[in-house]
Amino acid sequence: MPPARNMRPVAKPKDLKGTIRRMFSYVGKDRYKLIAVLVCIAVSAVISALGTYMLKDIIDSYIRPLIGQDSPDFSGLAYILSVLALMYLTSAAATYINNRLTMKISTGTMNRIRKELFDHMQSLPLSFFDSHTHGELMSRFTNDTDTLREFLSQSLPQTVSSVITLTSTLVGMLRLSWLLTIILFALLPINLVVISAIGKRSGRYFAAQQKAVGEVNGYIEEMMAGQRVVKVFNHEEKAQQEFDERNERLREAGTQANTLASILMPIMANLGNIQYVIIAIIGAALLTHSNLIASVGSLVAFMQFARNFSMPITQLSQQFNTILLAMAGAERVFEIMDLPPETDEGYVQLVNAKREPDGSLTESETRTGLWAWKHPHSADGSVTYTELKGDVVFEDVTFGYVPEKTVLHDISLYARPGEKIAFVGSTGAGKTTITNLINRFYEIQGGKIRYDGINIGKIKKDDLRRSLGMVLQDTHLFTGTVRDNIRYGKLDATDEEIERAAKIANADFFIRHLPEGYDTMLTNDGANLSQGQRQLLAIARAAVADPPVLILDEATSSIDTRTEALIEKGMDGLMKGRTVFVIAHRLSTVRNSQAIMVLENGRIIERGDHEALIAQKGRYYQLYTGMFELS
Amino acid sequence: MRKLFRYAGKYKVYLFLAPILIIGEVVMETFIPQLIAQLINMISQAEETAIDMGEMLKLGGLMVLMAFLSLGFGAGSARCASVGAMGFSRNLRRVLFDKVQHFSFKNIDKFSTASLVTRLTTDVNLTQNMLMMLVRMAFRSPVMFIMAFYWAWRLNPSLITILLVAVPILFIGMGTITRLAYPRFRALMTKYDGMNSAVQENLTGIRVVKAFVREAFEKSKFAKTADDLMDAQRRAEKVVILNAPLMQILMNGCIVAVLWLGGKQIAVGSMELGDLTAFITYITQILMSLMMLSFIFVSYVMSKASTARILEVLEEEPDIESPENAKTEVKDGSIVFEHVDFSYTGAEDRAVLKDINVSIRSGETIGLIGATGSGKSSLISLIPRLYDVTAGRVLVGGRDVREYDTAVLRDAVSVVLQKNVLFSGSIKDNLRWGNENATDEEITAACKVAQADDFVRSFPGGYDMDLGQGGVNVSGGQKQRLCIARALLKSPKVMILDDATSAVDTATDARIREALRTQMPDTTKIIIAQRITSVKDADRIIVLDEGRITDIGTHEELMQRSEIYKDVYQSQQKGGDE
Secondary structure, eight states: OOSOGGGSOOOOOSOHHHHHHHHHHHHGGGHHHHHHHHHHHHHHHHHHHHHHHHHHHIIIIIIGGGTTOSSOOTHHHHHHHHHHHHHHHHHHHHHHHHHHHHHHHHHHHHHHHHHHHHHHHHTSOHHHHHTSOHHHHHHIIIIIHHHHHHIIIIIHHHHHHHHHHHHHHHHHHHHHOHHHHHHHHHHHHHHHHHHHHHHHHHHHHHHHHHHHHHHHHHHHHHHHHTHHHHHHTTOHHHHHHHHHHHHHHHHHHHHHHHHHHHHHHHHHHHHHHHHHHHHHHHHHHHHHHOSSSOOHHHHHHHHHHHHHHHHHHHHHHHHHHHHHHHHHHHHHHHHHHTSOOOOOOOOBEEEEEEEOTTSOEEEOSSOOSOEEEEEEOTTTOOEEEEEOOOOEEEEEEEEOSBTTBOOEEEEEEEEOTTOEEEEEEOTTSSHHHHHHHHTTSSOOSEEEEEETTEEGGGBOHHHHHHTEEEEOSSOOOOSEEHHHHHHTTSTTOOHHHHHHHHHHTTOHHHHHTSTTGGGOEEOTTTTTSOHHHHHHHHHHHHHHHOOSEEEEESTTTTSOHHHHHHHHHHHHHHTTTSEEEEEOSSHHHHTTOSEEEEEETTEEEEEEOHHHHHHHTSHHHHHHTTSSOOO | OHHHHGGGGGGHHHHHHHHHHHHHHHHHHHHHHHHHHHHHHHHHTTTTSOOOHHHHHHHHHHHHHHHHHHHHHHHHHHHHHHHHHHHHHHHHHHHHHHHHHTOOHHHHHHSOHHHHHHIIIIIHHHHHHHHHHIIIIIHHHHHHHHHHHHHHHHHOGGGGHHHHHHHHHHHHHHHHHHHHHHHHHHHHHHHHHHHHHHHHHHHHTHHHHHHTTOHHHHHHHHHHHHHHHHHHHHHHHHHHTTHHHHHHHHHHHHHHHHHHHHHHHHHTTSSOHHHHHHHHHHHHHHHHHHHHHHHHHHHHHHHHHHHHHHHHHHHOOOSOOOOTTOBOOOOOSOEEEEEEEEOSSSOGGGOSEEEEEEEEOTTOEEEEEEOTTSSHHHHHHTTTTSSOOSEEEEEETTEEGGGBOHHHHHHHEEEEOSSOOOOSSBHHHHHTTTOTTOOHHHHHHHHHHTTOHHHHHHSTTGGGOBOTTTTTTSOHHHHHHHHHHHHHTTOOSEEEEESTTTTSOHHHHHHHHHHHHHHOTTSEEEEEOSSHHHHTTSSEEEEEETTEEEEEEOHHHHHHHOHHHHHHHHHHHTTOOO
């Protein structure tokens, strides 16, 4: 039981009305169910108030008159109680229908929101993922949508029910005695003052607790991740000491926050009791000394109302915070949904092609191993086909991840089909950035990139990326079997194709030695594999895609040089006649490239093949002879 | 939960006090309707006899007093429960953290880092909340039940029969709901985790997703996860929502029954009106307390998973511990492997190292070379006893490593791990991990050997620069050199570098090795590397292949006779300058 969630500090929503309206748009076709829910809630609330009100009649007209009679006739009492029982049954039925519908609406709405959020996130540019931590985005799917669900399934019905109960109780009370009602209202401010005083203080304490929790959790995470180092350095005691300090702070903050949260209930209940006594005494006085109260039944019924009156008020005040909390969460979700997706004005498509006897290219239904760019011309409505060769040209390309900081300056380069182009340079020199521009993970700010003569801005992003096989610096594997992971490169790949790709990547051997071979489950980003093995799988994944152009970004950094040489041979066979970009720290990886670009601070400072660069005696030479360090 | 309770320590007092105070609160709470009944009884006679206002005020005063007492008890128990539960969770986190500090690498391998973190955070939290509820509610409900039953009985024993009908229905109903709901909620939790990991995985792999244009594939994958979650949620809630109408029917049914039977009794004069309303209150209290009890039971069962996960950690035996009468001095840096077999699981057929025999003299420099997965890191992790051998023995300083106090052994054997970790804090703080009492001069000296002094001085703040979590403010090569300096500060007898200079350029690498040779001539140095140049000038080089030593010798010797070594050498020289 999380201690009073509505007492947590509230981040206020910016546009409450708009957010609520938008939230209801996701209720969508369940809108009619929602109306039914409201009706059901109203029925239950009114019946419950009516039941209390009927107490007066039951006492005054059906029980008290019978007192002292010799042979009392209970048929009247039986009748009114049957009516009451029937009403309560109806109310229970209404509650059930309400709960059932609410459940459908809330789970359905959440499902729609989650899916839309996920779908939209897939369409966002990479820069979005760079600027948000995973934890932050995860909590959109969990915490924020959960508070929303709570809003739909609890806060909303309870608020409606509280309001209706409050009104009908009020009506009932007024009808019984307006004077007592006024007196009761005079006592109400005490409740409100107490609620808001406690609410404010506990808000502060909960914020302090939240902070302490963050510190303890952060320390735990850091120390668990570095536990091996802790042991190697016999640092256990020191770590324990530091942990104890943080832990103690959490205890102090937590004790204060929780005390306040759990103290509210006894306070409110007993305030209610005291108010009840006051009403009873005043009521009794009025009953005997005036005719402002009609009967004993009226007073008893009124006292019953008074007992129940403070509950909806407490509830409403608590709901208010929950609603603010939920709407703040909803705003965070909608904020992401409102972000503009990755733009794509491309219209040039990648198609399988076949060569006609006359040498021209036409589109083919089946995979031919020959690809073409399908280029429609809006001017005359004609379509031309350009063979995909892997000819990449950069013309004075300038780029920065943020406008203020340029990462690449005036990069010009050309890669001819069948060439192996390598980039070397320090971390941060801009090697990875160049490849990120070719596949349009990011948009260039100046200059032009042409792919087979076509400005890449005109090519549809999906087709552009499909034409480029990539093995990324951070290998990432998905939960699933080894086979599934390789198949990620080509969803309809046969088992033979997968094994062939694994052989090219030199992964076949180790895969066969896994407990279940190709069917071994990988979990947790392939945590059960070594970094080198993960890289081999990533290479196999790219190999099965059989791409026209391949980009290897530090793809073999954790693989020993002997295995690397074997992979290189396999990949050379696969990529014969196609373009390959290689980024590596290790010079042995790039040595046999046709063109090596040495990057420094976002500029190409040297280019040429290995021999030419060595002869040049420049930076590459220094690197090669170990006179200069790459960081 | 019972097993965990002993960790409450001095907070046990509060945890006992809280329920006692609760009893006080409940006694007051159940006494108040009694007073109300008397009030109403007085009022109901108002038409015949004038109300004695003095008597009434006395009654009212008593009631206000009770309300204040009840409030006092309630607030007191809330305070005690908070102090107790928070203190308990503090102690629990403490023993857990302490336990993990005593874990061996093998123990850590068994639990993943992520799972240890959840156990120390989420699971402890859930247990703490459970305990808080337990001390407040678990006593409240039975006491409430007994007291309300007692008063109801005193008021009118004949009406108690209503409960004989209601309570069994309540138990059967709630029991059925609970039994049906529990497995469904477990299933729901799994689905929830499933969605979490689906999103997590997509986020970490987003570049792969985009590079392979698999957005549509990912969307359909997620849609299935989300739908699964929704279905599970509906299945679980479908059962739980029966609770409210069931309670309504029972509660209101009892009220109607009390009105009927009680009304009849009032008519014949065997019951008073006030008693009737009091009776209704007591019946409500009884049913509520029973419902609460079943709710507690459900939460208790649900929290069991967490307590079990916590106990798993606490009951895990650290499998490497210092022996009794442990040796507290390591004589020198000599190392001997005698017929060593090793496997992480203990299973013979998955052995990582097979029959390793080698003897290393103190002060020698040893290179270790082999393919990915050949067992290099496993081999060196046996020297500081990060793992225990499966067969054979490892000797350091002429003694089996299992005879030493582990702290002493690890002080003498310094390892720079492949996966380097720096912690948040300043550079100096991090370096002092090696030796807490190191002077500034010693720190500078170690950094000079590790070729780190120059770049550290170039930082704003120099040795006092903050590294940020995980050492994010320095480059890979710089991080490696800091880690070497940190290990050097231990002034070890054996120094092991596990691929520790992979991001350092060859010239600096050579300078580090040169400095190690001249500054620490008596320290045994073991260097694992992928670059031949890093091991070329070692006294001897060990070639490891699939868990076996295939050759040992100098660079020149190996170039003549070891095929593997030659292969590695050539793969790094191809197209080179020869």
